[in-house]
Amino acid sequence: MSQNSHVTLECRNLTKSFYSTDPPTQVINGIDLTVRKGEFVVVMGASGSGKSTLLHNLSGMDRPTSGKVLLEGRDQTSLSDAEMSRVRLRRIGLIFQQAYFLSNLDVRDNILLPALKAAPKEKNAAIARVDALMERFGIAHVRRHGITQVSGGQLQRASICRALACELSILFADEPTGALNSSMTTEVMDALTDVHSEGTTLVMVTHDPACAVRADRVIYLRDGLLVDSREMGPWTGEQSARREDDLLAWLREKGF
Ligand SMILES: Nc1ncnc2c1ncn2[C@@H]1O[C@H](COP(=O)(O)OP(=O)(O)O)[C@@H](O)[C@H]1O
Numbered sequence: 001m002s003q004n005s006h007v008t009l010e011c012r013n014l015t016k017s018f019y020s021t022d023p024p025t026q027v028i029n030g031i032d033l034t035v036r037k038g039e040f041v042v043v044m045g046a047s048g049s050g051k052s053t054l055l056h057n058l059s060g061m062d063r064p065t066s067g068k069v070l071l072e073g074r075d076q077t078s079l080s081d082a083e084m085s086r087v088r089l090r091r092i093g094l095i096f097q098q099a100y101f102l103s104n105l106d107v108r109d110n111i112l113l114p115a116l117k118a119a120p121k122e123k124n125a126a127i128a129r130v131d132a133l134m135e136r137f138g139i140a141h142v143r144r145h146g147i148t149q150v151s152g153g154q155l156q157r158a159s160i161c162r163a164l165a166c167e168l169s170i171l172f173a174d175e176p177t178g179a180l181n182s183s184m185t186t187e188v189m190d191a192l193t194d195v196h197s198e199g200t201t202l203v204m205v206t207h208d209p210a211c212a213v214r215a216d217r218v219i220y221l222r223d224g225l226l227v228d229s230r231e232m233g234p235w236t237g238e239q240s241a242r243r244e245d246d247l248l249a250w251l252r253e254k255g256f
């Protein structure tokens with residue numbers, strides 16, 4: 001496997017089975033993937049094709065049954081649970097369809113929490129960084145709001161701030177706009193596009209071609225296999241309708 005500084009994430013012959021069922025369910029059936037540094041990869045495929053499971057195993061939230069995951073050349077699969085948690089806290093950002101926030105903390109303290117846990121001695125730096133992020137993503141004015149007093153779009157932008165509060169290697173997002181209306185979806189995709197444009201490596205699951213169209217590359221899963229991949233070229237915001245039509249045609253060939 002490469003020790004290439006242009007590669008952020010690699011997995012080789014990744015499989016995942018769940019043994020809670022009888023017979024066991026093999027959900028990921030041998031996936032090879034290389035994500036370049038700074039690349040924005042979108043994962044698509046029918047419901048149940050293994051997208052979330054793949055993300056869980058790439059991000060260290062779960063352990064593969066076999067195969068290897070390398071983050072910046074380092075094998076994640078051989079780490080202890082404690083080491084894996086540390087890597088996840090400091091180097092891996094995660095965003096889900098639902099933002100998981102603590103209801104007894106305001107928006108800003110929720111965003112700060114993991115950064116303070118990752119580096120307790122660097123509190124002032126974390127606060128400065130979080131305040132700048134909240135400003136940048138247009139949620140500074142709700143910093144003291146409770147989490148039930150902000151919109152879904154604001155909450156997802158808060159999730160992005162929380163993820164970026166540490167110096168990330170990679171950001172994973174699993175259907176981050178899946179619970180949002182179309183204007184909030186645009187808000188969140190604009191924020192993620194901005195994150196990508198300043199160099200963050202991003203792997204996002206979506207079933208929405210209008211979101212996928214912003215990626216550098218779309219990969220397609222079927223029954224736990226990576227069956228096809230499409231280089232999109234950099235997103236500039238121009239010709240987005242054309243780009244979406246081309247992507248849709250490609251997806252339809254796959255039965256999407
Ligand atoms: N913890 C689990 N135990 C057993 N089966 C699971 C578990 N998690 C997911 N699955 C199964 O794996 C398949 C893929 O699930 P998932 O990765 O969530 O798909 P997707 O995100 O593409 O919709 C589904 O058939 C699902 O039922």
Ligand SMILES: [Mg+2]
Pocket residue numbers: 051052053
């Ligand atoms: Mg899923």
